Amino acid sequence: MKMWSGRFRQPLDPEFERWQRSFPFERCLLEHEIEASRAHGRALKNAGAISAEELASMLFGLDQIREKAAADLAFLEDEEAEDVHHFVEKKLVSLIGDAGYKLHTGRSRNEQIATDLRLYVRGSIDELQVKLADLLDAFLASAERAGNAAMPAYTHLQKAEPVLVAHWLLAYVEMFTRDSERLADCRKRVNLCPLGSGAVAGTTIALDRRAMTAELGFDAPTANSVDATSDRDFVLEFVTHLSLQGVHLSRWAEEMILFSTQEFGFLRLPEAYSTGSSAMPQKKNPDLLELVRGKAGRVAGSATTLLMSVKGLPLAYNKDLQETQEPLFDASETSLTMLPLVTGWMRAVEFEFEHMQMATQSGFMNAWAAATYLVERGVPFRLAHEQVGKAVVFCVEKGCELRDLSLEQLRQFSPLIEADFHSRLELDAVLAIHDVVGGTAPGRVKQAISDARQRVAAMRGVAHAHA
Secondary structure: OOOOHHHOOOOOOHHHHHHHOOHHHHHHHHHHHHHHHHHHHHHHHHOOOOOHHHHHHHHHHHHHHHHHHHHOHHHHOOOOOOOHHHHHHHHHHHHHHHHHHHHHOOOOHHHHHHHHHHHHHHHHHHHHHHHHHHHHHHHHHHHHHHOOOEEEEEEOOEEEEEEEHHHHHHHHHHHHHHHHHHHHHHHHHHOEEOOOOOOOOOOOOOOOHHHHHHHOOOOEEOOOHHHHHHOOHHHHHHHHHHHHHHHHHHHHHHHHHHHHOOOOOOEEOOHHHOEOOOOOOOOOEOHHHHHHHHHHHHHHHHHHHHHHHHOOOOOOOOHHHHHHHHHHHHHHHHHHHHHHHHHHHHHHOEEOHHHHHHHHHOOOOOHHHHHHHHHOOOOOHHHHHHHHHHHHHHHHHHOOOHHHOOHHHHHOOOOOOOOOHHHHOOHHHHHHOOOOOOOOOHHHHHHHHHHHHHHHHHHHHHHHHHO
């Protein structure tokens, strides 16, 4: 029996009935539907709408549904259930009889799906926070292993200045920390309880909304029943954050792909996360990295789908909102399954620290340090920049580096250059002059790693508190 069939005289067109069903992709909401139904049942009993015996029977039946679903996936095969709410009602009635129909007293599927989706998003955020903490730990472990090894940093994909490898890795730590912070902020708006909102105007029974809110771990009830039943901002916000996280993962993947090529040779691809060619025996391909790059587009596509699904909807609930579920589920599952694999890759990768450091010895990456030397002797920076630039041109023509020029050759560009100039061009000296908060000087990077460790520990503590 349909949950709405009393008004209708004719059956649904069979093709339309199959087409409009959401249960096949809503099964992931079953646990949340059961939890919300338990809270609603207790509220009904406390409001005097059902007896204590009826509540006990309902809770027993809901527990049975949960246990049967966990034990046998075939239990979830139901060609008639329209959605997860219909499925639970059907199974409950089959287990405890007509008393199961009473559970729907004073509620609507509009508020049920809004509640289930909030519980789903909240749970996904909490899982993602733990997985992001694991990923950050992997980056920090790599940064610590790198020690004082250096590498070229790039702007416009051209060699710019030397930085510590650890400093480069910490850039990704900042990216993924921001992703975690955005999810934490999103969770505040997710964690509101729609139960008691009814179909659109609020329930017709004096249910204790605050009690249901507390039982489900929400922070507060939603403030407006019209908004509560039609709001999918929390879904849009969540998936948009996932798409930005995907952008960060894609940028990381692209850089790892570049640095794994023979032209760079900065790292060795982990064999556990790579594949070969069916035609070329020598190949080792960065499949995980390429799939991460590709799946970032998939998550971004889900965000676009969600925006288009809700952009023209009048208040309150419309069936179009059913189309927000699959993009949400896909983006969440894609992100949740991707992060542990990226973490595994980061733990397995081997960086070629010696080769990375050798790459800092060419490309005039000490040119700013040379200009700084002149600035310290009173030369205006713009003039120092010009003088060092001319020295670079001279070196390009001669096929050498700044450090290869004699003192006599250097003084044709500035008479202020002394014998100590060459020591200021050495890698250690170039790194050391970037001694500011957020800079690549070794002491600053060591402190940055320590600070990041504390932030990740705090992030993990919050995630465990929500678990």
